[in-house]
Amino acid sequence: MEDHKPTSFTFEIDNFFEKEAMISSPTFSSGGCQWYARVYPKGSGNIKDHLALYLCVANSGSLQLGWKRRAKYSIVLLNQSGKEIHKITESCQVFCAQVTAWGSAKALTLIKLQEKGFLEKNKLIVKVQVQVLEVVNEAEVTGNETMDVGGFQVLYSQAIQVSWIFVRHPDFALNFKPKSHSVKTTYMNLLLKLIEKLDKPPHSFSETELSNTRTELVDLTETGFKLDWLKEKKTVDASRIKKLEQHNKNLIAELNKEKTKSAWLEHTVSILKTKKNKKLKLSPN
Numbered sequence: 001m002e003d004h005k006p007t008s009f010t011f012e013i014d015n016f017f018e019k020e021a022m023i024s025s026p027t028f029s030s031g032g033c034q035w036y037a038r039v040y041p042k043g044s045g046n047i048k049d050h051l052a053l054y055l056c057v058a059n060s061g062s063l064q065l066g067w068k069r070r071a072k073y074s075i076v077l078l079n080q081s082g083k084e085i086h087k088i089t090e091s092c093q094v095f096c097a098q099v100t101a102w103g104s105a106k107a108l109t110l111i112k113l114q115e116k117g118f119l120e121k122n123k124l125i126v127k128v129q130v131q132v133l134e135v136v137n138e139a140e141v142t143g144n145e146t147m148d149v150g151g152f153q154v155l156y157s158q159a160i161q162v163s164w165i166f167v168r169h170p171d172f173a174l175n176f177k178p179k180s181h182s183v184k185t186t187y188m189n190l191l192l193k194l195i196e197k198l199d200k201p202p203h204s205f206s207e208t209e210l211s212n213t214r215t216e217l218v219d220l221t222e223t224g225f226k227l228d229w230l231k232e233k234k235t236v237d238a239s240r241i242k243k244l245e246q247h248n249k250n251l252i253a254e255l256n257k258e259k260t261k262s263a264w265l266e267h268t269v270s271i272l273k274t275k276k277n278k279k280l281k282l283s284p285n
Helices: 156-168 181-198 207-222 229-280
Strands: 008-013 027-030 033-040 048-057 068-078 084-096 101-109 123-135 146-149 152-155
Touching: 008 027, 027 123, 027 207, 033 123, 048 068, 048 229, 068 101, 084 101, 084 146, 101 156, 146 156, 152 156, 152 181, 156 181, 156 229, 181 229
Parallel strands: none
Antiparallel strands: 008 123, 027 033, 033 048, 048 101, 068 084, 068 123, 146 152
16 A cells, blocks of 8 residues: 655636636646545535535546545635635545545534625635545445445445535534443444334334334433434424324315216206206296
């Protein structure tokens, strides 16, 4: 394993405040791999009040399972005078076919960025530094490969979901008590399974499943996870389902009224037709 020399790359974004869509930098090479940066001027995903910055592997769609780069990187924001206005502190991450980008969805608040005099002449300069520490072009894939996310060893396939939990709730594991890596992995897996369960509608649970879910939530909370956001999510979901059920009941009631009205009209028309036919038969030729 050979450490490659750090590579720096800088690109400029003119008329920054007029930009809406994601901006991709030109590609650059570091450690025998092509990279590029992504900038989201108006936020990424559900987070719309922060500038988002990511370092990405180029041509990620062509990567084979087993391809891996462990790299140390930092992203710095500069104004036109070259003054540093923000920096994503140096981080070491594993880039692979399953996880091709790392960065920050909350790099800098848009309010701070828009403060008078913060940027000069509406120009943002982005400086990226990358040092590749490990190169793996081909390797046997078992599906059990793990990487560190927030101090937890998680499967490659879980990395993005876990990283987004840390983005949205950065202190949720701050008071987590167990220190053993295997125990931490077990509890993180339990949390991910619980989130998957809570995404299902309440009426799909049996009483036993509901009881087990409550027990798991209590167990996770007692180990130090802060899960108020998960409880709130479930309350909101249940409220939405109740509103939807009531809306459906109202629609069914309206439909039954229309059916009753339609049946009455059909009956009335039938009576009128019968009366008309009787009159026709009684009238002289």
